[in-house]
Amino acid sequence: MEKKTANILAVALIVVVVLSFLASLFFRTGARVSTLSPDSIFQSSNRIGVVEIRGIISDTKPIIRDLNEFYKDNSIRAIIVRIDSPGGGVAAAQEIYDTILRIKKKKKVVVSMGTVAASGGYYIACGADRIVAEPGTITGSIGVIMEFFDVGNLLKWAKIKSEVVKSGKFKDTGSPFRGMKPEEKEYLQSVINDVLEQFKTVVSENRHIPMNKLDKIADGRIFAGDQAIKLGLIDKLGGLHTAEELAAKLSGIKGEPRLVYPTQPRKDFYSLLTDSITNVIEEKLSESNAFRLSYMLSMPR
Secondary structure, three states: OHHHHHHHHHHHHHHHHHHHHHHHHHHHOOOOOOOOOHHHHHHHHHEEEEEEEEOOEOOOHHHHHHHHHHHHOOOEEEEEEEEEEOEEEHHHHHHHHHHHHHHOOOOEEEEEEEEEEEOHHHHHHOOOOEEEEOOOOEEEOOOOEOOOOOOHHHHHHOOOOOOOOOOOOOOOOOOOOOOOOHHHHHHHHHHHHHHHHHHHHHHHHHHOOOHHHHOOOOOOOEEEHHHHHHHOOOOEEOOHHHHHHHHHHHHOOOOOOEEEOOOOOOOOHHHHHHHHHHHHHHHHHHHHOOOOOEEEOOOOO
16 A cells, blocks of 8 residues: 555656646746836836857747847847857848848847858858958858768668759759769859858958958858957947947947847747757758758868
8 A cells, every 4th residue: 555655656756847847948938028127017118138149040930020020129229240250151141131221211220240150150240231240250250151961872781772853954953963073063153152152242242341352251161259350340349238238339229228128929848849859850851951051160070
């Protein structure tokens, strides 16, 4: 009898622990608390929106949603885009950059760089009115990369043969089942060169750097913040507080500015779980995609 009671108590304890864990997940996904104080209702003219871009840039929907939320909110005087990213997809970076260009026609936009804001992260930053970075921030990496894998020898070792039926000679370019032909490398290099020119044009026009000067540093190399400011890639050294002061000055805010973060919809445990699974699947598919064209800071794998 005592053993049975002990088992029941053990099961009950496990249930309580699991439910507590699930509840913590649920409430952690609730709306973010802004830095607004209770009296901010009467100081709404001092509000600055903060949108964060973290990690590899692929899914632009939440970022653009947050940017548009502050763009439409008349109580938001300026926007700080906080970037801590090594880059990501070309089109994704361009989409966010285009959104910032549209927004800054109405409101001032200041970029605050974190630990790293390179390649696609730097591309996005170029759309802002001003760029702020710490002396040790890693930025730059103006370049484009495509990566491919060749497992042909492994298939031969495993005595597996791949058969391909294609509509044109370049349709399976980048296939992991064989080496790349010289004409295929030449063809892909032309694509890389075209996208690089797009990147350089954005930097040259927004940072007012002549193309002949930019060519000397647009070879994929990275720069620390104190190097970047000397090259004209950023405007000011400092952190988020410096960006806050600059955004307030540019937008004419009088008094202490108030930072506001986007509200996030609550998610139940099922939605959180399915979103996590979807993100993992999308990431793995992206990694295996032969044509993964990226503004990406290359890092050791």
